[in-house]
Amino acid sequence: MDIEQTFTVVFLPNGHPAPAVLTADETIELLRLDGNSPERTLKYYRDEGLLIGIRIGRKVRYPLAEVMRFLAQKAALSKNNGLVGRHS
Secondary structure (H helix, E strand, O other): OOOOOOOOOOOOOOOOOOOOEEOOHHHHHHOOOOOOOOOHHHHHHHHHOOOOOOOOOEEEEHHHHHHHOOOOHHHHHHOOOOOOOOOO
16 A cells, blocks of 8 residues: 655745654744744643643654644634734
8 A cells, every 4th residue: 555645845934844743942933933932832732732742751842743833823813803814
């Protein structure tokens, strides 16, 4: 049985390709979270079930596919609320 998967290469803002499993810092960078406490924002997303993190050893990691799903969901919500595609 052949299983064919298509992978899209995603790049971090620094130009490096994103790994399949991201650290918290890489996830913060990819989501471009800023402000006083991007770590707290990331934890909020995780605690609310909006973004799934997995524990590997002592650290929480974020599957790239999950981060991309989160972004797609946020984009759809923005579009539904009239925030995307609006021209001034």
